[in-house]
Amino acid sequence: MATYTLNINGKSQTIEADSDTPLLWVLRDTVGLVGTKYGCGIAQCGACTIHVDGEAMRSCSLPISAIGEKSITTIEGLSADASHPLQEAWRQHDVPQCGYCQAGQIMNAAALLKNNANPSDEDIDSAMRGNICRCGTYNRIKAAIKTAAKI
Amino acid sequence: MVKKKYKFDRRSFLKLSAATGGGLMLGFNWSSCNSPQDVRPVKVMPKEWYDINAFLKIGDNGLVTIFSPNPEIGQNVKTSMPMIIAEELDVSWEDVVVEQAGLNDWFSRQVAGGSQSIRHGWKSLRMAGATAKRMLVNAAAKEWEIDPSECSVSEGVISNGKGDKLTFGAVAKAASTMDVPKEEDVVLKEAKDYKIIGTDRSNVDIDNIITGKPLFGIDTKREGMLYATVLRPPAFGQKLKSVDDSEALKVAGVKGVYKINLPLRQGPDRTVDKVAVVATSTWAAMKGKKALKAVWQEDTPLENTTNHKADLTRLVNSTAKKSVRKDGDPNKAFAEADEVIEKVFESPFLPHNCMEPMNFFAHVQADKVELVGPVQTPAWSRDRVVKMLGWIDEFDPEDKEAKKAAEEKAYAKVDLKMTRMGGGFGRRLFGDFVMDATQISKVAGAPIQLIWSREDDMAGGTYRPAIHYKLRAAIKDKKITGYHLIEAAVNDNMWASLAQSFPASAIANYQVDNHKIESNITTGAWRAPYTNFLASAEQCFLDEVAQKIGKDPIEMRLELLAEAKKVYDQHAKLEEEIKDEEKLKVAKKGLMPKGNYEPDRFIAAIKMARDKSGWNNKASGSHLGFSAYYSHNTYVAQVAHVTMVDDKPKVDKVTCVVDCGLVINPLAATNLIQGGVIDGIGHAMFGDFGFENGQPSMDNFNQYRLIRMPEAPQIEVHYVNNGKSPTGLGEPTLPPAGAAIANAFHSATGERLYRQPYVKESKVLG
Ligand code: FES
Numbered sequence A: 001m002a003t004y005t006l007n008i009n010g011k012s013q014t015i016e017a018d019s020d021t022p023l024l025w026v027l028r029d030t031v032g033l034v035g036t037k038y039g040c041g042i043a044q045c046g047a048c049t050i051h052v053d054g055e056a057m058r059s060c061s062l063p064i065s066a067i068g069e070k071s072i073t074t075i076e077g078l079s080a081d082a083s084h085p086l087q088e089a090w091r092q093h094d095v096p097q098c099g100y101c102q103a104g105q106i107m108n109a110a111a112l113l114k115n116n117a118n119p120s121d122e123d124i125d126s127a128m129r130g131n132i133c134r135c136g137t138y139n140r141i142k143a144a145i146k147t148a149a150k151i
Numbered sequence B: 001m002v003k004k005k006y007k008f009d010r011r012s013f014l015k016l017s018a019a020t021g022g023g024l025m026l027g028f029n030w031s032s033c034n035s036p037q038d039v040r041p042v043k044v045m046p047k048e049w050y051d052i053n054a055f056l057k058i059g060d061n062g063l064v065t066i067f068s069p070n071p072e073i074g075q076n077v078k079t080s081m082p083m084i085i086a087e088e089l090d091v092s093w094e095d096v097v098v099e100q101a102g103l104n105d106w107f108s109r110q111v112a113g114g115s116q117s118i119r120h121g122w123k124s125l126r127m128a129g130a131t132a133k134r135m136l137v138n139a140a141a142k143e144w145e146i147d148p149s150e151c152s153v154s155e156g157v158i159s160n161g162k163g164d165k166l167t168f169g170a171v172a173k174a175a176s177t178m179d180v181p182k183e184e185d186v187v188l189k190e191a192k193d194y195k196i197i198g199t200d201r202s203n204v205d206i207d208n209i210i211t212g213k214p215l216f217g218i219d220t221k222r223e224g225m226l227y228a229t230v231l232r233p234p235a236f237g238q239k240l241k242s243v244d245d246s247e248a249l250k251v252a253g254v255k256g257v258y259k260i261n262l263p264l265r266q267g268p269d270r271t272v273d274k275v276a277v278v279a280t281s282t283w284a285a286m287k288g289k290k291a292l293k294a295v296w297q298e299d300t301p302l303e304n305t306t307n308h309k310a311d312l313t314r315l316v317n318s319t320a321k322k323s324v325r326k327d328g329d330p331n332k333a334f335a336e337a338d339e340v341i342e343k344v345f346e347s348p349f350l351p352h353n354c355m356e357p358m359n360f361f362a363h364v365q366a367d368k369v370e371l372v373g374p375v376q377t378p379a380w381s382r383d384r385v386v387k388m389l390g391w392i393d394e395f396d397p398e399d400k401e402a403k404k405a406a407e408e409k410a411y412a413k414v415d416l417k418m419t420r421m422g423g424g425f426g427r428r429l430f431g432d433f434v435m436d437a438t439q440i441s442k443v444a445g446a447p448i449q450l451i452w453s454r455e456d457d458m459a460g461g462t463y464r465p466a467i468h469y470k471l472r473a474a475i476k477d478k479k480i481t482g483y484h485l486i487e488a489a490v491n492d493n494m495w496a497s498l499a500q501s502f503p504a505s506a507i508a509n510y511q512v513d514n515h516k517i518e519s520n521i522t523t524g525a526w527r528a529p530y531t532n533f534l535a536s537a538e539q540c541f542l543d544e545v546a547q548k549i550g551k552d553p554i555e556m557r558l559e560l561l562a563e564a565k566k567v568y569d570q571h572a573k574l575e576e577e578i579k580d581e582e583k584l585k586v587a588k589k590g591l592m593p594k595g596n597y598e599p600d601r602f603i604a605a606i607k608m609a610r611d612k613s614g615w616n617n618k619a620s621g622s623h624l625g626f627s628a629y630y631s632h633n634t635y636v637a638q639v640a641h642v643t644m645v646d647d648k649p650k651v652d653k654v655t656c657v658v659d660c661g662l663v664i665n666p667l668a669a670t671n672l673i674q675g676g677v678i679d680g681i682g683h684a685m686f687g688d689f690g691f692e693n694g695q696p697s698m699d700n701f702n703q704y705r706l707i708r709m710p711e712a713p714q715i716e717v718h719y720v721n722n723g724k725s726p727t728g729l730g731e732p733t734l735p736p737a738g739a740a741i742a743n744a745f746h747s748a749t750g751e752r753l754y755r756q757p758y759v760k761e762s763k764v765l766g
């Protein structure tokens, strides 16, 4: 066990964990932020997507020892009051079915919009292809990303 | 399933209220609605709640809590079922908060399966709302000292026609002590007066989902809770010989390692050995599991996909002892045919791959157990749990009352809470994970959260079984005179009702046969069981038959349905003429039996798909494929639109017409329909799964290919909207999708596809 100080959603937190513990389980089991989801554990489904210094990362494949000083944002910290344009758009389009993949979808889309404020269909397709939605809400995810780009 | 009549008496619901205590924890996120920019209404908590019946309670300020009875797996019943109650209660939807009900025998059919929640709940949910409204009106009338019939209600306000008004909140307390009105005194609304049913309403959990609040089973946390993983045999047919846990126990955080043995889906006596690792975190449990050294040995023969294929091929070519349905003289029709068209269609096993892997929380104590998590069949799981724990007292098997008493006594010790589920698709109908969790909590003596890894989930499935269908058509004078469907399946055969599907009753000489092989690989219901591939096979076959006899595939189906209609008309005529039931039965023996569908509704859906898709004036470069199927009481007709991109066919769009009767919540219904079609396309294109020496061929998403955004076409949805009683949408849009794309691919490339996944069979797609 080692001690790490992480910056999560703007708050500094001290955590005891094995160095190989994926950030996903640190967030879920230790910090108690369960919005970030486990889907595959091998960076294939996107359910665990978070931001590390603003970039979308798969927290299931990111050991705690690799974070250092970098700032972490999870779905819980995307906005203070559910007012991020993507959250507004998700509400407007009523995107989720089961909802399990949606935090990862939103976090991945947020990183996309940060780099590309006005993405084309192809841009969205290629940025979002790492995020599986088993319920098949892809039509609405795409529409909501386009709506968010206009907000 | 035993049908139970809903009761609205106070004793039953009080029992329920106690069981569903715990407030609004999972129901509504109060805090996220208070931002300054937020225009969504802020809901103010009442000081006091008054129970009206099992489905709802009303606050002194008029706020209404509605308990949603059925498990939510993404089919949106947690919104649509309460909408039906709120409609008849006549309350503004803004004044409603929804809470998931726990398992309680007061409700009937607390199951998510078969697309039946809305269809089964339609009457009882409306009655629940209307009965409550009547009690509130009675309370107001008593206060005004007038007859209740002089009162009217609108959006939570009762008026007496003389200018006086009372809100639901004001009379809730009095209403809660009123007698429950008789069923005949409760009047349901007419459809034209609906204000909530038929309108777009957001998912009640939307704010919680998009802000990452704990909602799912996997999010359950309890004081002192430990985490558990299980090691399962790598192959089906193996049992545990020995396990060395010394390294596992050295992993920091690991608290214990336990051998468990649990029943399997197939066969009452078959069980599976597992080794559970219990630890202080999920990661420690996973690491501990990796450190186990287990030796497995063969218990029953290890099976292979190549052998399954050979067996199924042999079986579709053999003669069945008894047909599931046989009309006319198929042998004669085939002997006299100008031409016989014969094709075999093959499908692989499929895992469910719910995004949320199987998990469950269990806390077993001496005389009670708390269970929390995602399960489609909570009552079934409870039953298994109490048996496993040995909590059912002995009773005389002949004595039904004694059995019931013993069960009720045991059930009273179980507190089962349902969480939102990260998908179900039939996998969570079989609660083996509930049993895992219960066993582990018992042996570890602690509250535990069991979590299966993705690999456990994919390799420990209750798979859609591999099935082959052989289809034969006898053609005479360019007409189908005979039709023969032969099924060969692993473990289970199609339900008899599916032999009554179209084109049953449309072809004079019609026969359905089936065969099966027994396997030690566990199989089960997978979204739209049987029809998920049967529809692909039949709808591709009909397309090919139409082509061979030179007919437009839609016109050919309409002609067949016109034939079926004649049969139905003959039945109707007899019913008109003969009123004596026995005589009618005898007279009907001379007729071909009816199918499981209504030809008129099917015809209307197909024509609408033809017209909405532009079937008869398609754009150049656009290739269309048609498919239609009736299942789970809902009619679906689809047209896939394909264009060639870089010499490969690409599905751009699917026009999907649905007749599910009245649409409760179009916003959610359209989402579910789109998802069903995309799911159907994804699995037809990519879904592939098999076994070698009993071992699953894949166990994670780096190998198993699910449809992703770039492959998902636009799904354009249209409703027939005929105002009939509502039916479900969780499954019926999936079955026709595979054939819609395969038939469009054929229009584009000339290639016919017979084996799923299509990417593996097709020369151009792969
Ligand atoms: S859980 Fe991390 S990508 Fe799937």
Ligand code: FES
Pocket: A096, A097, A098, A099, A100, A101, A102, A132, A133, A134, A135, A136, A137, B074, B355, B422, B423
């Ligand atoms: S909404 Fe269910 S997995 Fe995406």
